[in-house]
Amino acid sequence: MSEHAVVLESVSVVPAGAEGPVLRDVDLVVEEGELALVVGRTGSGKSTLLGAMCGRVPHFTGGTLHGRVLVHGRDTREHRPRDLADLVGVVGQDPLAGFVTDTVEEELAYGMEQLGLPAATMRKRVEETLDVLGIPELRGAALRELSGGQQQRVAIGSVLTAHPRVILLDEPTSALDPTGAEEVLATITRLVHDLAVTVVVAEHRVERVLHYADRVVHVAVDGTVTVGAPAGVMATSDIAPPVVELGRWAGWTPLPLSVRDARRAARGLRERLATTSGSGPDDVPGPDGARDPSNNRHIRRKMDDPHPTEPSNNRHIRRKMSTATSAPSVVPVLQASGVVVRHPGDVVAVAGVDLDLHAGEVTALMGRNGSGKSSLLWALQGSGATAAGRVRVGGPTTPAVDPAALDPVERRARVGLVPQSATDLLYLDSVGAECAQADHESTVPAGTCAALLARLAPGVPADRHPRDLSEGQKLALVLAVQLTADPPVLLLDEPTRGLDPSAKAVLATTLRDLAARGRSVAVATHDVEFVAECADRVVVMAAGEVVADGPTAEVVVSSPAFAPQVAKVLAPGPWLTVDDVRSAAPGVAP
Known part of the structure; x- marks a missing residue:
């Protein structure tokens, strides 16, 4: 039998200040050269499980760990994370946030420098890693100029140069388009099959990783863990x-x-x-x-x-009826014509886009990382600078105006925007304070925002600090803040990052209900399954231009990259x- 790579024996983790454990009596063995997929609802403890495997829990996070964790025989109670650096590599959700240098070659060498390896060894390993990752042409490239998939592969390479025997990845494909995700997963499977590296992946986009996995680790909301062959676990899993x-x-x-x-x-x-x-x-x-x-x-x-035998499917009636009542001949609630967005260095992010958004419609913006989706959303909302073109928002009873010409409060009342990092809009020290501020700024009755939040995410404590919420709760709070102003247009940028299927279903229902009430919703996303669930229309972007625009079924069924699994x-x-x-x-x- 192969050597055990990771062993957890009766492991329970109680975070500092918590009343009970987030992981409970976990027994788990991951063999050498296996790919283990960790699944579970948002906030169930997947990241905590990965943290325990590398010693960050509890050495960095605090709290108490009961039981024993062994990594190739080393006990994490006796070996801190720095003592495991030669065995375990960790890649977080946001690779760019973890980079400490400017270029690919420097980033690949940085970890070896910290280990004090000889220069000749470092040079040899950098070259080997570039070949393994399939990116030798990117050796001198600036990290910030890489695509999301390339950045993720460099992040994997930065830990791979230390020759770890175990690599832990937290949501490695959540921010990637389907093609970029496949590139990263191809790299991961090559490490497993060609180099016998043990890989443990925590991922909400289960459909992307499941068929590569040797075993599945399901973390339940009560902290218990089920481990088994993928088909066996999936037969009863609530995440599938x-x-x-x-x-x-x-x-x-x-x-x-x-x-x-x-x-x-x-x-x-x-x-x-x-x-x-x-x-x-x-x-x-x-x-x-x-x-x-x-x-x-x-x-x-x-x-x-x-x-009907399936009451939950009444969403199709609401969605299609709301679309039918806002035929394209009706004046759009938002019109963009010839919009151009340039970034420093004369990089054209949006190249003369024309786009109309109609009431009662959910529009999905899709395309590769770097295709211009986020830049277009910011331009439509008025906070992002445009180099050319015009944007007008207004309806039958309100005059059309340029949102960029409005002050922030007025702008939010016309066009709401939920950015990729939802916490960027949260700046107060409690949920209750954020809700009260939203009520005040939108001049609505006290409790309006809190009531919206209760519908989106029941049970969020008003005294909780926003940054202590789960990803789904953070998104719900920001969405409630934006909806308090009741804008006719709502824009969301990658809203499903970090959300489990249950939380995504709640979000999809919310967006469909907004459309049924006559609002226009536009969502920039790589999540093809989410698009299939809630979008009426899909707009595909490439190199800053719109290359496809039509009904969801018409656009995605014909696309190998953007077709959902059922369509395939x-x-x-x-x-x-x-x-x-x-x-x-x-x-x-x-």
């Missing part, structure tokens, strides 16, 4: 990718973990769906006999069936989610 949910619904055995396996199992399902739904949900003829391009299949099906499994049918399939033919599954 769409292919697993589809397989569980359809009763497939063995349970598929990848699109390939699910597609093979779905041959019969595709045939039965086509028989039940005709040539596909989007091909239902309209009243004039033409095919229905607006994807209003959900309205017709629900109207024909006054007693059931192609050429246009179903995007498991709920779509259930709703299309509730009696189809065995």
Whole structure:
């Protein structure tokens, strides 16, 4: 048997000041050369588990660790993180925040310098690592000029040069587009299979990593941990990718973990769906006999069936009805024409974009890292500088104005923005103070923001410091602050980072409800499953330009990069989610 890489024996972790443990009686063995995937809801303790494996918990974090953690035989009670640096490498969620030098080569060498390795050894390892990562051409590149996927690979390389036997990664793909994520995962699997490095990955985007994993570690909200083969754990896990949910619904055995396996199992399902739904949900003829391009299949099906078997799927009625009431011929609530955004060094981030946002519509902005999505959102909101073009926000009853010409309070009342780092908008020392300030600035009755927060994330204590909240709670607080002003346009930049599927479902419902109330919502995201769940329209950007714009099903089904898992499994049918399939033919599954 191979040597145990990581062993946890009856481990419980009680954070400083906490009443109970965040991890409870954990027994876990990770073998050498394995890829272990850690899953669980936001705040369940995944990061704490990784921290215990490298000694940061409790040496850096405080609190109490009961039990024993061994890393290749070294006890973390007796060896602090610096004593494990030759064994364990840690890569955090934000690689750019962890860089300490300016160029790729300097960053790869930095860790070895701290270990006091000879210059000749350092040079040799830098070259080897560049080859392993497949980025030798980036040797002298500035770190800030790299794409997100390249930065993540450099972050992995910066720990790899120390020749660790264990690498811990916390949300390594959460900020990456699908292509960048695949590049990083290819690097990770190469380390596992070619170099026998042990890799432990905590990731919410389970669909990206599951089919690579040798074992799955599920951390429950009560701090208990379940460990096993991926198919066994996924059979009952509350965190599961769409292919697993589809397989569980359809009763497939063995349970598929990848699109390939699910597609093979779905041959019969595709045939039965086509028989039940005709040539596909989007091909239902309209009243004039033409095919229905607006994807209003959900309205017709629900109207024909006054007693739907899946009440939760009524979101499709609300979403499509709200879209139908705001046809493109209606004056948009936000119009952007010829918008150009330049960054220092004459870098063109947005290159003459024209974009209209309509009431009652959820629009998803997609594209590679660096395609200009965030820059465009800031320009639309008015806080970001534009080099050319114009933006106007207004409706049938309000005059159109340039949001950049408004003061911050007026601007927020017209266009709300939730940035990638939600905590950038939080500056007071308690949740209650943030809510009270939002009420004051928006001149609404006291308690308005708190009531919104209670609906988005019930049970958040008013006396809690905002930075002590989970990622989902932070997002809910910022969203409540922005919604207190009740703007007709709401922009969100990568809002699903760090959110588990349950929290994403709450967010999707919130955005759909806003659209149903006549608001316009635009979301910049790499999360294709989230887009499939809530977006009416998808706008794809590349090199600062819009390269595709249309109904969600029309745009994503034809895209290998942006198609959700269900669409890939059931192609050429246009179903995007498991709920779509259930709703299309509730009696189809065995």
